[in-house]
Amino acid sequence: MPQPNGPRRRFLQATGALALTGLAPVIARGQGEPLQLGVLTPLTGAGGFDGPRMAKAMQAVIDEVNAAGGLLGRKVLLVVQDTQTNPEAAVRAARQLIDVTKVPAIMGTWASAVTSAVAPLCWESRTFLTTVSGADSITKLPHQGYLVRTQPNNHLQAGKHAEFIASMGVKRCFMMSIQAPFAEPTQTRATEVLKEKGSQMVGTLIYDKDKTTYRSEVDQALKTNPDLIYLNGYAPDVTILLRELYRASYSGARFAQSYAVTTKVLESLPKGVTEGVITVQPSADVSSPAYELAKKRLGIAEPDSYETQATDWASLVTLSIAKAKLATGTGIRDNVRKICQGGGTKVYSAVEGLKLLAQGRDINYEGASGPCDFTDIGDIIDCKFRYNKVADGKFVLLKVA
């Protein structure tokens, strides 16, 4: 029978007090629960090749931010959900992020249909959405500012790409696209600009992305005798097209988006197949350190368009939250342009920006995928493009224009 003030009781009291003091720092830390941000990206399905890279890029930025002290005194935690490249599944996943995890921002939607499906949920719940999706209709949705797209819209992209192609001396260009909302607008704009610059679009075709062989499509393209073929698709189909073009002994130039011919893709294809391929991605000025910082952060020789855009999303969202001094979608919306546009010291990474913001200074974030200046409807105002060429299985910078 324990005595009220016996030795055992005193021992227990002492141990208890010691334990509590030992726990105290833990308890104090526990009060700063992590700041959760949503990542909604394709981990399975047709986009499964692209989602994981974007998530990794975002995680890299967040790791840096956490190492430098976190955001608003809290550690940042990315909560990842799979869109399954299906709008119905993505909507359910978004609801979970918005209503259960209660994130102020969702980053990473890829397929245009997925973004169009998730966007209404986001603006109705005042959650901020960042995306790469290319459909023109997306930024025209009534999103009240709760959406930004770091991918230049088709009009801007297609025009700049066509200018570059013409400047290379190409007289006959052929475009092969997958069936997607960006296919037609890109074809139309590129044809226009090529003509202006003295070149010509000798043909276009839209192919089925699920085919396992494209011999006949390639035949159709080669029949027009092009100097350059623009492969406007994604990695799974573009890798097949590159092989087919090699087999057909096509000696002209091949032009593709950087997300379709990534460093990993170069590793999986024989060097002969990729030799001379030109890739393009949106970029800041050639002098901007943001891209180099992204390279180092990710440990990749040449981060592609999606990886740089994802880097910029994570940076933009964290900087907006820091500027707003609270983690809400409305706060991000109201502050995002304050930290990435206008006057203010240029910064090239989230950590750099956070430091200056803490000192009360104004900043202008310039990203790895471009200057990150957005119109009112969330489109990129303007950006440069980085053109790389593949030589001996590695990327070499051609120019930034």
Added chain:
Amino acid sequence: MENYLIAMAVSGGIYALMALGVNVMWGFAGMVNLGLVGFFAVGAYASALLTLKAGWSIAGGMAAAAVVAALVGAGVSLVTVRLRGDYLAIVTLGFAETIRIVASNAIPLTNGTDGLSGIPGPYRGALSPEGFNLLYLAIVAMIVTVTYLATERLRASPFGRVLRAIRDDEQVAAVAGKHVLMFKVKAFALGSAALGLAGALYGHYTSYIAPDIFVPLFTLYIKLALLLGGLGNNRGAIVGGFAVVFLLEATRFAIPYVPGISIVQGAAVREFLVAALLLVILRYRPAGIIPERLPRLPVPPEPDRYQPTA
């Protein structure tokens, strides 16, 4: 959290409505429809286009969706009604995929892969998102209840008895003087109406539809909902619909707790869990969670259906 649960209940209700419709075709009349998502799509597009482009009211759009889907269903079944069960299954699968491909390419009408945005929802602008969700849940609940009562009436009616007779042995039903063809077509049309209505409900709820939503995987979920709940069983259909949504969402929470794997592996584990759990439930509840209440006479297997002896 409540908003999420209400939204998932709306999803479950839509799945349940589809399961009820498929029950009429499959559970009552024995006709397999592996392309039910195609009728769902037809209803969704019908209602969306009528309300978006022709200014119809939402109620009108939904009614039209049911009618259009019923007509399409009648058409498909008229063409295929003499087909053997497994062939009918394959043709309906082909039909659904053709609808999806047409929707992807008929850009002037359906906006192609871009999809249709801004589909109106009842009182969407006037209510808060939470309020709209609740209202919609009430609407879905009402429609599911009405459909349930209607299909129960159907089951008990002479029409329903004939359907079951046709399902169990078509030749006997024909010999008994029933015009088998017309019964099958009617059953298919009725089931399609429910599917089309579900499609309209989906569109007006989420305000956006696109061809990528109407994929065969969706058909699989509804089939599984019906099998889980018990074929031929209306209450089971409703339970099954909610069960599938529950499974899809519950596995989502499980992923963060599996340590040491990459996010792609986590996503793979989740999809694996959904498929595996469905197989397990199917296996151990072949009669469904709620077995059919009517006494069933043992039906001898058809002579050319081989059954393993063990």
Added chain:
Amino acid sequence: MPALADVGQLVVNGIMAGTILAVPAIGLTAIYAVLRFPNFAVASHATIGAFAGFVANARLDLPLLPSVAIAFAVAGLVGVATDEAVLKRFRPAGYITTAIASIALTIALENVVRFIFGNELRGYDLPIRRDWRLGAIRVGPQQVENLAIAVVTMAALFAFLAFTRTGKAMRAVADNPMLAAIKGINAEAVGRIVSFVGMGLAGLGGMLIGLDTTIDPLTGFRSILSVFAAAVVGGLGSIPGAVVGALTVGVGEELCLLFLSPDYRSAVGFVAILLVLTLRPRGILGQRAY
């Protein structure tokens, strides 16, 4: 009027594609003939075969033919194992339930592959060669190799069915299970063999498809429609029918490029299925297994 050479090239492409398609189509139709249900899991077994061959070739540095054999063997073993463990138990519930279970199974297996290998695109460690030009027609050495492997495989299968006891037993069970049972043929054993051979063929087909392209967890899933169309058009359950159907679908998908935009190509598969099943459900060669 399209040039004759164009049509010729399309036909050649179609025959090449169709011959490779025939391999998994035979697998699907053989399983249907004996086990009486459409086994949608051929999609994931094609992927499994492709990856097994990849591991053999790119990781273990084996040359092409042993890798192909491994693709066949691994997919076949997985096929038997999953049939025994999963699908067999659904057979008393009817063929539709079993078919639906096979769809769930294929999703599960695809994700096992995704778990192990991730979503990256992989290529086999084989040299890529330029095409040969025979007159106006372009043909690839890789294509010809694949064609040869496919033809040899099919010849071996036909010999197996025609001349070996097991093969004949399989045909007997497919044609008339009751009579086969009376004659003492062990239907279960035959079921296991057909699962092994059928899924093995699916795996081999998956690798052949991957040899020309790249592989990822969705490899099998992308081809399932064409494989299915091939089997149905030729007559579900008929093994020679699968070959005829595959060639028809292969050539048909190419020839339709003459007047349709290439993105309608999957529609061809479905329209083919729709037409055949509504107009002549038993397909080109009808229902006899062999």
